[in-house]
Amino acid sequence: MKKKNIIELLIFILFAELVGALSALLTGDFSQSYSVIVKPPLSPPGILFPIVWTILYALMGASAFIIFKAKKPQMYKSAALKVYALQLFVNFLWSIIYFRFELLLLAAADIILLDVLVFVMIVRFFKIRPTAALINIPYIIWLLFATYLNIATVILN
Numbered sequence: 001m002k003k004k005n006i007i008e009l010l011i012f013i014l015f016a017e018l019v020g021a022l023s024a025l026l027t028g029d030f031s032q033s034y035s036v037i038v039k040p041p042l043s044p045p046g047i048l049f050p051i052v053w054t055i056l057y058a059l060m061g062a063s064a065f066i067i068f069k070a071k072k073p074q075m076y077k078s079a080a081l082k083v084y085a086l087q088l089f090v091n092f093l094w095s096i097i098y099f100r101f102e103l104l105l106l107a108a109a110d111i112i113l114l115d116v117l118v119f120v121m122i123v124r125f126f127k128i129r130p131t132a133a134l135i136n137i138p139y140i141i142w143l144l145f146a147t148y149l150n151i152a153t154v155i156l157n
Contacts, residue, residue, distance in 0.1 A: 009065045016061035016088065020053055023092045030099040040152030056139045060088065066132035067125055080124035087117035104154045111147050118143055
């Protein structure tokens with residue numbers, strides 16, 4: 001890979017990671033609120049979340065880079081990257097809504113919207129570069145699991 005491409009890839013990954021880091025920063029110390037809510041079965045320990053999300057943000061950034069560099073018409077790439085940006089924004093909001101403001105029902109609505117957006121993103125990415133879509137399979141799986149956790153937490157609390 002050319003040096004320019006490596007730098008661009010790193011910028012895409014860094015941007016996604018910064019979105020996650022800013023969301024975490026604005027969320028504050030989530031361990032306090034996470035420790036006091038009634039959690040559903042299969043709830044992972046709190047320490048797992050930042051590890052998983054760091055990996056997933058890197059994969060998101062890499063997949064967006066693949067779409068950005070694809071040799072396809074710009075209108076298709078732009079449309080796919082707009083969905084990527086929108087899902088990244090909705091993702092950014094989720095932890096703030098859930099942990100900072102403890103609005104569990106609103107967070108459930110947010111994450112359901114996020115599920116839909118990520119599914120649409122994966123479909124659009126697949127049409128442009130299947131690899132970019134497949135890179136996001138761990139993301140949608142984790143997101144569906146997080147949706148279960150969110151909805152179950154609403155019910156239990």
